[in-house]
Amino acid sequence: MRLRNKPWAEDYIHNHSHIVELNPYERKGQWQELFDHQQPLALEIGTGKGRFIDGMARQHPEMNFIGIERDKNVIVSAIEKLNDPEVHNAQLIHENAKDLRDMFGENEVDYLYLNFSDPWPKTRHEKRRLTYYTFLEQYQNVLKDDGTIIMKTDNRQLFEYSLVSFSQFGMTLQEVSLDLHATDDGTNIMTEYEEKFSEKGQVIYRCKASFTN
Numbered sequence: 739m740r741l742r743n744k745p746w747a748e749d750y751i752h753n754h755s756h757i758v759e760l761n762p763y764e765r766k767g768q769w770q771e772l773f774d775h776q777q778p779l780a781l782e783i784g785t786g787k788g789r790f791i792d793g794m795a796r797q798h799p800e801m802n803f804i805g806i807e808r809d810k811n812v813i814v815s816a817i818e819k820l821n822d823p824e825v826h827n828a829q830l831i832h833e834n835a836k837d838l839r840d841m842f843g844e845n846e847v848d849y850l851y852l853n854f855s856d857p858w859p860k861t862r863h864e865k866r867r868l869t870y871y872t873f874l875e876q877y878q879n880v881l882k883d884d885g886t887i888i889m890k891t892d893n894r895q896l897f898e899y900s901l902v903s904f905s906q907f908g909m910t911l912q913e914v915s916l917d918l919h920a921t922d923d924g925t926n927i928m929t930e931y932e933e934k935f936s937e938k939g940q941v942i943y944r945c946k947a948s949f950t951n
């Protein structure tokens with residue numbers, strides 16, 4: 739996603755502190771305080787322009803959502819979508835998710851979504867893939883014991899790599915779909931990338947995995 743630099747983005751982010759938590763490291767262990775109701779917490783890493791978190795927050799008022807996005811030029815679109823008085827259960831973080839353990843307490847998160855993560859196809863960039871084992875170590879720490887990782891991608895190589903990475907880490911695969919849209923019951927919320935790729939006829943893969951049986 740190459741976007742033109744938006745010089746106003748930093749100010750825009752700071753002016754929307756009711757949607758973007760500006761001190762996420764100080765919020766560790768206390769994210770539920772930001773929401774009207776204490777209810778299951780879902781985290782999306784690499785939220786992009788926010789279509790998924792916005793749609794999920796509206797579809798699931800019984801859950802709370804947090805989206806992490808490091809690109810200021812992109813997160814502003816997510817802020818625009820969530821800047822709606824009807825949405826009470828979604829917050830954003832403008833940060834790199836590499837230090838997740840410093841932002842979330844142990845067992846603070848119920849669901850972790852990885853949507854169309856950057857594939858980093860070169861072997862020398864393996865460590866940057868969001869399903870590399872060092873990321874899984876962090877997810878294990880912040881997720882509840884029965885928490886779930888839900889991953890969607892159009893990229894077959896990243897999907898296969900991630901299935902292997904989850905398995906090698908000792909995780910349990912709960913669901914593997916090789917064509918999500920063929921079996922969608924109408925509840926799937928599409929991301930911006932998902933819409934773009936599926937319009938081109940590409941298959942969408944999804945898997946769900948947990949750290950316990």
Ligand code: SAM
Nearest residue numbers: 784785786807808809834835853854929930931
């Ligand atoms: N999830 C969105 C979608 O499906 O439309 C965006 C997908 S885009 C390929 C990946 C996004 O993840 C980019 O916006 C990028 O800035 C963000 N991202 C990648 N690595 C990240 C990290 N370590 N922390 C936070 N955001 C990250």
